[in-house]
Amino acid sequence: MANVVLNKTKGHGSGWIVITFGWAMAVFAGVFTAAAGSGAHLNPAVSVAMAFLGKMEWSLVPGYILSQFVGAMAGQVLVWLAYRGHYEETLDSGAIRATFCTSPAIHNKLNNLMTEIIGTLVLVSGVLFMASPSSSLGAMDALPVALLVLGIGLSLGGPTGYAINPARDLGPRIIHAILPIPHKGNNEWSYSWVPVVGPIIGSFLAAMLYSVLA
Numbered sequence: 001m002a003n004v005v006l007n008k009t010k011g012h013g014s015g016w017i018v019i020t021f022g023w024a025m026a027v028f029a030g031v032f033t034a035a036a037g038s039g040a041h042l043n044p045a046v047s048v049a050m051a052f053l054g055k056m057e058w059s060l061v062p063g064y065i066l067s068q069f070v071g072a073m074a075g076q077v078l079v080w081l082a083y084r085g086h087y088e089e090t091l092d093s094g095a096i097r098a099t100f101c102t103s104p105a106i107h108n109k110l111n112n113l114m115t116e117i118i119g120t121l122v123l124v125s126g127v128l129f130m131a132s133p134s135s136s137l138g139a140m141d142a143l144p145v146a147l148l149v150l151g152i153g154l155s156l157g158g159p160t161g162y163a164i165n166p167a168r169d170l171g172p173r174i175i176h177a178i179l180p181i182p183h184k185g186n187n188e189w190s191y192s193w194v195p196v197v198g199p200i201i202g203s204f205l206a207a208m209l210y211s212v213l214a
Contacts, residue, residue, distance in 0.1 A: 002079050002099040006086035020153030028146035039131075040142070043069055043165040045203035049124045050168040055131075066165065072171035076100060080179055093185025100176035101169045102161035102195050103188055112191070115159040116198025117205065118154050123164050124206035129214070163195030171198055 001019055003011035011018060020105045031040040039056075041047045047064045050056045079099065080087065090096055097103065104112045151160050162171035170192060177187045 002083045002086070005090075005092075005095040005098055005209060006083055007089040007091075009083070009086050015091060016157070017154075019155060020150055021099075024146045024150035024151060027149045028142050031145050032142035040145075042068060042071075042167075043123075043199075044167050045120050046127055048200060049128060049203040049207040053128070053211060057190055067173045068167035072165075072167045073175050076172035076175045077179075080175070080181070087181050091183050093183055096181060096184045097176060097188065098161070098173075101173035101188075101192070102163045103191065104160045104194075105158060107191070109191070109194055112160050112194050113198045113201075115156065116163060116195055117202040119139040119156045119160075119162050119164045120199040120202025121206050121209070122152055122156070123148060124203045125209055128206060128210040160195070164199055164202075166196040166199050 001022075003009050003022070004014050004019055006012065016041075027042070030042045034042060035106055039050075041050070041074045043066050044065045047056070047061050047068070051058045051061050083099070087096060094103070104115075127145060130144055149164075152164065156162055173189075173192055176184065
């Protein structure tokens with residue numbers, strides 16, 4: 001996102017395909033790397049669904065979610081460091097915020113919430129079936145998960161920017177509020193609950209669907 005929307009980058013203006021493909025490859029790398037240690041839990045929505053289905057202990061969930069938030073926030077700081085000069089060259093506060101967190105194309109919280117629920121339902125349902133019968137995705141499942149995220153971005157990403165991950169959205173939004181970035185504008189806190197609540201609801205719906213169909 002930073003490469004596409006910030007001023008004077010080599011990728012400036014290269015569009016939605018670059019954003020969605022870059023995100024998919026980031027998911028591929030994250031799932032592949034984390035598979036051995038945590039079962040590739042990069043997303044609180046996935047962890048909650050796994051716990052709901054009894055595939056992991058609820059006592060582990062707070063630690064996983066904390067780690068996911070810390071990871072998202074640390075990653076966002078690295079993005080800021082890598083693109084610091086381009087943040088200084090960018091006057092559009094909306095573009096700056098877009099490199100940290102999501103914002104809807106049309107502000108309608110009910111519709112935005114529904115979009116995030118549907119996107120996360122698709123994501124978590126796919127992950128659950130890919131992970132079956134074990135509770136770990138494993139390295140071999142990194143590519144299909146990445147392709148699933150790519151598909152969600154290309155098809156369902158337009159209305160809200162497809163957070164589909166509370167840690168990925170709220171963690172960087174907090175970093176946006178903290179960092180001393182010129183022209184950064186507001187943090188859009190009034191919207192911030194949507195990419196948190198929507199994915200959690202979507203994850204429970206996916207778990208219930210999986211319990212019926214699996």
